[in-house]
Amino acid sequence: MSTEAWGARGGARDRAPWARRTDVLLAAGVLAALVGATLPLLRVIDSGWWLAAALGLAAAVLATGVLGRGMRLPGVAVAALEGVVWVLLLTVMFGRSSAVLWMVPTPDTFATVPVLVSAGVEEIVLGAAPLEPGVPLTFVLVAAVGLVALAIDHVVLTARMPLLAGVALVAISLIPSIAVPGEIDLVGFVVLSVSVLFLLRIDTRARHREPDAPSVRGGGGYAAGADEPRRSVGATATALAIGAVAVVAAVVATPLLPSPLARAGSGGLGTGSTIDPTLELxxxxxxxxxxxxxxxxxxxxxxxxxxxxxxxxxxxxxxxxxxxxxxxxxxxxxxxxxxxxxxxxxxxxxxxxxxxxxxxxxxxxxxxxxxxxxxxxxxxxxxxxxxxxxxxxxxxxxxxxxxxxxxxxxxxxxxxxxxxxxxxxxxxxxxxxxxxxxxxxxxxxxxxxxxxxxxxxxxxxxxxxxxxxxxxxxxxxxxxxxxxxxxxxxxxxxxxxxxxxxxxxxxxxxxxxxxxxxxxxxxxxxxxxxxxxxxxxxxxxxxxxxxxxxxxxxxxxxxxxxxxxxxxxxxxxxxxxxxxxxxxxxxxxxxxDALQPEAGPTASPTAGARPQDDLQAGGGGTTTTGGVGPWPGVGTGMLLLAVLALPGVLREARRRRAVQAAEGGDAGAAWLALQELAIDLGIPVPGAESPRAFGARLTRDHGASENAVGVLVAAIERSSYGAASRFEHGGGLAPALAEARTGLLARVTPWRRILSVAVPRSLVIRPGSAYAHPPEPATAR
Structure with missing residues (x-):
């Protein structure tokens, strides 16, 4: 093993402890932010076991993410693992009667999901705040909070974009206030605000500690000088002061603002459950x-x-x-x-x-x-x-x-x-x-x-x-x-x-x-x-x-x-x-009552030609859902399989188009296809890396054919810097791409190959983006 490789592995080991602490702190901050965003829901939904179940599911999803990253799993694998935990825990809470070992869902378990969701939505549409959640509404709430936790986890910990996550959580926390205007939820607001500020600070500190971050005194690695701790403490104190002033100002100023006027449909979760004072009835x-x-x-x-x-x-x-x-x-x-x-x-x-x-x-x-x-x-x-x-x-x-x-x-x-x-x-x-x-x-x-x-x-x-x-x-x-x-x-x-x-x-x-x-x-x-x-x-x-x-x-x-x-x-x-x-x-x-209009039998508003009369005259009323037969379960299963297969189908269609373009001499299409394959296999594709450096890394660390990659690198360099937009030996691009693909697939594990087909990350992650540059474990050479 070379000295360079040994240093790389040693650097990875030295970095792991603080990186793991960062992941734990960020996950804890996300959970606290979810608590702050969820508390305003108590304005429109009665408290109950749904709140503990929702936050417990969110904590389990976030803990799974921390463990997966600690095992150096790629982001897609972490997401899949979190999704499995989400499904298993929901099954334990709501579908264990039809599950294997009370936690492994069966087709009957999946067949009850549409029924629960439909009934939960009906509770929201027809109910009046504060709602008393039944089992269907509880399922919708718990599942939704778990999904939000999964999404926010990847925005904060994988993409390292805590500010975007904060905006999303603030938007979620505002929904109950829009539905039922009232006093500000001070506890939820303070918890959410402090949590977002905490996430921003932890993320900023982690970025400054990256191994490739420039030192204060020069050099390529992190080597804080004597004044670095003092600067860090000063930055933290400044951030805390700004955050505290902002939170206090918002808490003090908000009650002084004029109350908003209620709008039609905004006073509750049901239909027609408010009074519109603006004559727009x-x-x-x-x-x-x-x-x-x-x-x-x-x-x-x-x-x-x-x-x-x-x-x-x-x-x-x-x-x-x-x-x-x-x-x-x-x-x-x-x-x-x-x-x-x-x-x-x-x-x-x-x-x-x-x-x-x-x-x-x-x-x-x-x-x-x-x-x-x-x-x-x-x-x-x-x-x-x-x-x-x-x-x-x-x-x-x-x-x-x-x-x-x-x-x-x-x-x-x-x-x-x-x-x-x-x-x-x-x-x-x-x-x-x-x-x-x-x-x-x-x-x-x-x-x-x-x-x-x-x-x-x-x-x-x-x-x-x-x-x-x-x-x-x-x-x-x-x-x-x-x-x-x-x-x-x-x-x-x-x-x-x-x-x-x-x-x-x-x-x-x-x-x-x-x-x-x-x-x-x-x-x-x-x-x-x-x-x-x-x-x-x-x-x-x-x-x-x-x-x-x-x-x-x-x-x-x-x-x-x-x-x-x-x-x-x-x-x-x-x-x-x-x-x-x-x-x-x-x-x-x-x-x-001489001071009021007469309130005789004709006072009913339906005496006029209102559309409600026609709808109600048709015998329409609320219906209840009966037992679920086998066909809905089969249909749900087929739909689920189709949804699961859709990413792979789309990815294969894109790859075939790229191959056809490469056969015609399109160097850009061939190079993009190589980058997308790397993303699907979990190989970092940073935007700052040149094609020659990227190709050398694929050959050296990931088993790609040196000759094939050389052809693709020469083509993209000539296409980018030369006069022609087509490679002069276009017929060789498609074979070179296929040969490079074979070498890359041969080096990875079977599980990674399956994931690259079933869950292709390149459908949503573009080369050079933040998601395309995950931490890559050092390999011994």
């Missing part, structure tokens, strides 16, 4: 699947409308939710000021109990006008100016609460004698400068014969609910005005087809053109009776398709009066006449 209402969001029972004779948020500020294109200072809800006192009305107007006390079933929103659905809200968990604030309730932390999911409200009951004569207006937000009067003329013109035409403000509003309400308009969720999209802006309202008045957003926006803007303050409310229509009762009160169920918007106009001495202009939904607002039914009593057929 079309996508939510068009959801094909309908879910129950809450139940309500009330001391009133009918189910009440439930309001969540009001919108007064309109800039011509968007209605903005009302904001302001909130006061903490108190459990033992009124949450809002007492309702004040003009002398002679009666007040009625009502009580309602609401149970949230599937709704994640910072806005709480309450009857109007609420005075007291009790029974809530968490921190909640009351916005006094519009009597709405907003979460300071958490959401509505899982809440049960009681609401007391005081309802004004003016007679028709009383409200007809009052002009709309009063001391309200200035935004309730404002109109954009470029308001289309059709809006005001139509408002004045429809209300030309009205004798009072209330009569004018009744005329508008009756006009919208007449046969001239049609409720439609699809026509707005087809006509291109699926919104609530002034231009969309103008189009709606021309087409006269739309849904609640268009009716409410048009009514509110037309009222403002008549000098009346108006606003829009987003909430829920009255529910449908469940034929059940509690304490003598009927229980009503409210579904996701009953998400609704309606306008309100303010009358001094009465308050905000809601109207229902949406065609085919609810009932028009009206008040009883004192002369017809006695002072203060509602007339026959008039709503008992």
């Amino acid at each position: 079309g996508d939510d209402l068009r959801q094909p699947r309908e879910t129950q969001v809450l139940t309500v029972r009330s001391s009133a004779s009918d189910a009440p409308y439930l309001r969540a948020v009001t919108l007064s500020d309109f800039d011509g294109s968007v209605w903005e939710p009302d904001t302001g200072r909130t006061t903490p809800l108190a459990a033992d006192e009124e949450s809002f000021p007492a309702v004040e009305v003009a002398p002679g107007i009666e007040l009625e006390e009502q009580r309602a109990t609401v149970e949230i079933v599937d709704l994640n929103s910072p806005w709480l659905p309450v009857p109007f006008p609420a005075t007291t809200v009790t029974g809530l968990d968490g921190a909640w604030g009351a916005l006094a100016q519009n009597r709405t309730v907003l979460a300071r932390s958490g959401s509505t999911q899982g809440q049960g609460y009681d609401v007391e409200s005081t309802v004004p009951r003016p007679t028709l004569e009383q409200i007809s004698g009052i002009e709309a207006g009063g001391q309200v937000r200035e935004e309730s009067y404002l109109l954009p400068d470029d308001l289309p003329a059709i809006i005001e013109q139509t408002a004045r035409e429809v209300t030309a014969d009205a004798q009072s403000d209330f009569e004018a509003l009744q005329d508008l309400q009756a006009w919208f609910r007449s046969s001239e308009f049609e409720y439609s969720l699809e026509a707005p999209v087809e006509e291109g005005f699926d919104g609530s802006g002034a231009l969309a309202v103008a189009d709606f008045l021309a087409v006269r087809q739309g849904y609640c957003v268009h009716f409410a926006s048009a009514f509110a803007l037309m009222a403002r053109t008549l000098d009346m303050p108006s606003r829009i409310v987003v909430g829920y229509l009255p529910g449908v009776s469940t034929n059940e009762s509690t304490d003598g009160e009927t229980v009503y169920a409210v579904s996701s398709s009953q998400l609704h918007s309606w306008p309100e106009v303010h009358f001094p001495g009465v308050g905000w009066v809601p109207f229902e202009p949406t065609n085919s939904l609810g009932s028009p607002t009206s008040f009883s006449s004192a002369s017809a039914a006695g002072a203060g009593a509602p007339a026959d057929g008039a709503p008992e």
